Amino acid sequence: EAGVAQSPRYKIIEKRQSVAFWCNPISGHATLYWYQQILGQGPKLLIQFQNNGVVDDSQLPKDRFSAERLKGVDSTLKIQPAKLEDSAVYLCASSSDSFKNIQYFGAGTRLSVL
Amino acid sequence: DAKTTQPNSMESNEEEPVHLPCNHSTISGTDYIHWYRQLPSQGPEYVIHGLTSNVNNRMASLAIAEDRKSSTLILHRATLRDAAVYYCIRATLPTYNQGGKLIFGQGTELSVKP
Numbered sequence: 764e765a766g767v768a769q770s771p772r773y774k775i776i777e778k779r780q781s782v783a784f785w786c787n788p789i790s791g792h793a794t795l796y797w798y799q800q801i802l803g804q805g806p807k808l809l810i811q812f813q814n815n816g817v818v819d820d821s822q823l824p825k826d827r828f829s830a831e832r833l834k835g836v837d838s839t840l841k842i843q844p845a846k847l848e849d850s851a852v853y854l855c856a857s858s859s860d861s862f863k864n865i866q867y868f869g870a871g872t873r874l875s876v877l
Numbered sequence: 878d879a880k881t882t883q884p885n886s887m888e889s890n891e892e893e894p895v896h897l898p899c900n901h902s903t904i905s906g907t908d909y910i911h912w913y914r915q916l917p918s919q920g921p922e923y924v925i926h927g928l929t930s931n932v933n934n935r936m937a938s939l940a941i942a943e944d945r946k947s948s949t950l951i952l953h954r955a956t957l958r959d960a961a962v963y964y965c966i967r968a969t970l971p972t973y974n975q976g977g978k979l980i981f982g983q984g985t986e987l988s989v990k991p
Contacts, residue, residue, distance in 0.1 A: 818971075818976035864911070
C-alpha cells in the first residue's frame with residue numbers, strides 16, 4: 764500500500780513570497796490533516812478535512828495560510844505571503860477512521876524562509 | 878489544549894528494555910493516549926494507543942496508570958533502529974463540531990548505544 768505522498772521535499776523562498784505544498788493521502792482515507800512542525804517541537808495541527816469539507820481550521824493563520832481539498836482526495840496548502848517564522852516542516856497525514864484516529868504521515872516538506 | 882509531559886531525552890543500551898514515561902494529569906475521561914515515533918527526516922509513525930487497559934502489539938507495550946494520569950511506553954529490546962523522538966499524545970474524540978485531534982507534546986529523544 765502506497766503511503767502519504769508529499770511534494771516538494773524542500774523549498775527555500777524569501778519572505779513575502781508565496782509557496783504551495785501538495786499532499787496525496789493513502790487511497791480511500793477520508794480524513795486529511797496538515798501539521799506545522801517547528802524545529803525541536805512536536806507537530807501542531809493546522810487544518811483537518813473530512814472528504815472535501817473542513818472539520819477544524821481553528822489553528823490556521825487564515826490571513827496568510829489557505830488549504831483546499833477540492834475533490835476529496837489530494838490537497839494543497841498555500842502560504843501567501845510567507846514570513847520568517849513560517850520556516851518549519853509541513854506534514855500531511857491521513858486517516859481512514861477519525862474515531863480511532865490512527866494517522867499515517869508523509870515525510871513532510873521542509874520550508875526555509877530567508 | 879493541555880499537553881503531555883515527557884523527559885527531553887533518554888539513553889538506552891541495545892537489546893535492553895526501555896521504559897519511556899509520560900505524564901498527562903489533565904487528560905479527560907474520553908481522551909485516548911497515543912504514542913508515535915519520528916525518525917530523522919521522516920514523518921511521525923504510529924506505535925500504539927490505549928484508553929485504560931494495558932496494550933501490547935508487535936512494536937511495544939503501553940502501561941497506563943489506574944488513575945490515567947501517567948503512562949509508560951515499553952520497548953522490550955531496543956535496537957539501533959529504535960533511536961527516534963517518541964511522542965506521547967492526547968487523542969481527543971470527534972464532537973459534533975470538531976474532529977478528533979492528536980495533541981503532540983515535545984517528545985522524548987531516545988538514543989540507543991551499541
